[in-house]
Amino acid sequence: xxxxxxxxxxxxxxxxxxxxxxxxxxxxxxxxxxxxxxxxxxxxxxxxxxxxxxxxxxxxxxxxxxxxxxxxxxxxxxxxxxxxxxxxxxxxxxxxxxxxxxxxxxxxxxxxxxxxxxxxxxxxxxxxxxxxxxxxxxxxxxxxxxxxxxxxxxxxxxxxxxxxxxxxxxxxxxxxxxxxxxxxxx
Amino acid sequence: xxxxxxxxxxxxxxxxxxxxxxxxxxxxxxxxxxxxxxxxxxxxxxxxxxxxxxxxxxxxxxxxxxxxxxxxxxxxxxxxxxxxxxxxxx
Numbered sequence: 001x002x003x004x005x006x007x008x009x010x011x012x013x014x015x016x017x018x019x020x021x022x023x024x025x026x027x028x029x030x031x032x033x034x035x036x037x038x039x040x041x042x043x044x045x046x047x048x049x050x051x052x053x054x055x056x057x058x059x060x061x062x063x064x065x066x067x068x069x070x071x072x073x074x075x076x077x078x079x080x081x082x083x084x085x086x087x088x089x090x091x092x093x094x095x096x097x098x099x100x101x102x103x104x105x106x107x108x109x110x111x112x113x114x115x116x117x118x119x120x121x122x123x124x125x126x127x128x129x130x131x132x133x134x135x136x137x138x139x140x141x142x143x144x145x146x147x148x149x150x151x152x153x154x155x156x157x158x159x160x161x162x163x164x165x166x167x168x169x170x171x172x173x174x175x176x177x178x179x180x181x182x183x184x185x186x
Numbered sequence: 187x188x189x190x191x192x193x194x195x196x197x198x199x200x201x202x203x204x205x206x207x208x209x210x211x212x213x214x215x216x217x218x219x220x221x222x223x224x225x226x227x228x229x230x231x232x233x234x235x236x237x238x239x240x241x242x243x244x245x246x247x248x249x250x251x252x253x254x255x256x257x258x259x260x261x262x263x264x265x266x267x268x269x270x271x272x273x274x275x276x
Contacts, residue, residue, distance in 0.1 A: 024240040033239075033249045 004035045012038070194263065197229075198270045205229045212256065212263030220254035236268045243269075 004012070009026040012034055016023045019041040026034055194211035202209070207229050208218030226232050239245040246268075247261040256264065 022240075022242055022245065024238050024242070024245065027238060029235055030238055030249070033245070033252055036252065037248070 004038055190266070191263070194267050194270070197267050198274060201275055202229045202233065202271065207232055210264050211267035212260040212265075213254075214260075217254045217256055217260060224253055226253070232264075233268060233271070236265075236272075241269065241272065 004015075007015070009031075012026045012031070013023065015038055016026075016034060019038065021034075021037050021041060023034055023037075024030060191211055193209070197205070197209055197211055205228070206218065207213055207221045207226055208215060209229050210232060213221065213232075221227075221232065226235065235249065236246055239249060243265055246265050247258075250256045250261045250264060
């Protein structure tokens with residue numbers, strides 16, 4: 001860390017702004033005070049925000065890792081669906097709308113049983129699914145190669161949970177004795 | 187505001203002119219000497235510093251603590267005194 005003493009008044013002022021320290025002009029009588037404040041702020045590791053874009057990128061990066069492993073570990077069906085829907089996900093804001101529609105696309109790939117379950121799974125438990133969905137969209141530019149294993153919940157656990165929820169919902173619906181258990185909901 | 191000393195009242199009652207630094211509320215003999223040693227020999231010089239720090243309480247308190255090791259009460263008294271003076275005369 002370069003010495004604060006050697007900084008010009010303007011540089012000091014800019015640094016103080018970065019650390020969000022309220023300050024007046026940096027003159028002889030105030031300089032030592034501001035130097036001390038900057039030193040404390042640096043030592044405390046306070047958030048210095050030179051570029052506000054970093055947090056945005058970081059979120060995107062985290063997101064892609066969780067998103068990419070399904071291509072690796074699962075069959076063609078899953079990876080195909082993910083890969084196809086990935087280009088549509090350019091922004092995180094689109095996650096709910098596009099992800100629902102994207103998940104509806106790979107429906108024809110699945111068997112008849114699971115076909116009926118897919119739309120409900122994504123419609124009914126939005127709260128349980130949304131954390132997962134939120135994590136899956138990411139920038140499509142990342143190559144589907146070995147991502148670092150920096151996830152909290154392993155991917156296979158996520159899939160087991162996913163399948164378990166699917167099976168559970170199927171059982172629930174099949175046990176409802178109505179004429180059209182599934183068709184009514186599209 | 188709630189309980190100001192006689193010193194405070196005397197200071198804010200009139201323009202400070204050439205009053206010495208220990209005329210400020212919160213600044214007694216010891217602190218006054220320390221300030222004078224640092225070059226702040228008159229009340230208006232401390233006023234100048236107060237204004238350069240944009241009349242900000244936290245900055246002024248920190249500066250006072252750094253410069254003459256004033257305690258919390260002394261910092262508060264001095265700040266309040268100068269602030270009220272500025273409100274009246276500046």
